[in-house]
Amino acid sequence: MKLRFTPIMALFGFIFLYGPIVSLVIYSFNKSKLVTVWGGWSTKWYAELFANEQIMSAAWLSLKIGVISASVATVFGTMMAMVLVRFKKVRGRGLMGGMITGPLVMPDVIIGLSLLLLFVAMQSLIGWPAGRGLTTILIAHITFNMAFVTVVVQSRLSDMDDSIEEAALDLGASPTRVFFDITLPMITPALISGWLLAFTLSLDDLVISSFVSGPGATTLPMVIFSKVRLGVSPDINALASLIVLAVSIGIIISALLMRKKPR
């Protein structure tokens, strides 16, 4: 048996992907603050994490922004996907496609700076948004999130057989009714994954939030960034482990749900 080259490379690739995450989880239980010294098992960093009010209030703010921006982005993104896939006679599809790919590839520093400058110009022109904070972060997150939701829903819609929708239309159902009774139930899985993707991206964004945020609105990534810039801090390891735990539970649940209901 010849030793196969590519699977071994792939194995190293997977170790490369997971090694750092595993190291974070292990060292979150390390009593010692130093990475090279194993001081024994301890959960003290978790206690310290929950006692840290700055981290807790930032986490709460980030969760709020994540839920609101993901929900609004799911509505807007679904509308955009419907326009791009189902509205055949709409003009300006090229431009719309460009506006959707734009936020996906554009570097965060550019999106952040341009939105900030827009907000400042709007404030001096019409007085809204007054100052920067929660509102401006929400607007920014909805904007980049809706592009991701559009792509997810768009691919589901174009894979979907539209003959049922057409049949309902022929039988006299109004387009609005067809959407809510037929299309929406069929694209629900895509809406859920789009929402989750948007929520994750919102929870993770550092650069754009830093540009458009103001005093008093500090999100979780902003706190993490200012802490880890100075080096390793074990309570952040504990936070990372909790996130890994939450994501793993989410994945297991969705895997079980999918196994139950094979399409």
Added chain:
Amino acid sequence: MRQSKLARRFVIAVPNIWLILFFMVPFLVVLKISLAEPRIAIPPYSPLWDWVDGSIKFNINFENYAYMWEDTLYINAYLSSIKIAATSTLLTLLVGYPMAYTIARAPEPRRSILLLLVVLPFWTSFLLRVYAWIGILKTKGILNAVLLWSGIIDEPLIILQTDIAVYIGIVYTYLPFLILPLYANLVKLDDTLLEASRDLGASRISSFFRITLPLSMPGIIAGSMLVFIPVLGEYVIPALLGGPDTLMIGKVLWNEYFSNRDWPVASAVAIVMLIIMLIPIMILRRAQTKGAEI
């Protein structure tokens, strides 16, 4: 029927107005401010036009661009960003291609699991995954501890705060962006072509270079551009893993805004960055439409 026409207009209008207002218009604002003069006021730039005695007077100045041209910092930062983005794209391709290939050739239940394993890390925080490398790469970190203990090296390697750490961080975080389009392409590869070439006496390696590689070109290009374009403007990875010498334009723009408070120059930096990105974005869109045809 009238009601549904109204609903239709509403569905078209809402997302498009939102995107025009919060994605397209901001670029015009950036362009406008890049042509303004910095000044100490709120907002800290001069107006582009003024009403003087009932007529409009424009104050357009290209000094911000001239300044960028004269100060070698900016040109060096652009060149260095392009170099880092190109090198790390190549490295990501070297790591990602065997992975995408193995996943695409795996039998079905295993294939979905492997694909899921590639996407999974993406769901945990990007910032925290970059941070994990600090503990691994620093002088008294995990990697040096392992290498010293096993006797491979006698003195700790200095990796953190160098360009090498930045490369590792980029390859690590952008790997899924390359693997997914490449996988989507490789999974459609017709097995009979490879069988035919093997029957005709081609070696495994020669079949790979003459059949698989050329056919996977659209996937390679799309995946590479999805890495190359965002890396050009990357800020977090060079800020956390790179050293003071790591020169990237995203970091320059950040400092121009947050440290120097020079909004017009930050805008000019952004505009030039956008112009540089137009070519790779066009390549990406072409690869995507081509990939859809196959």
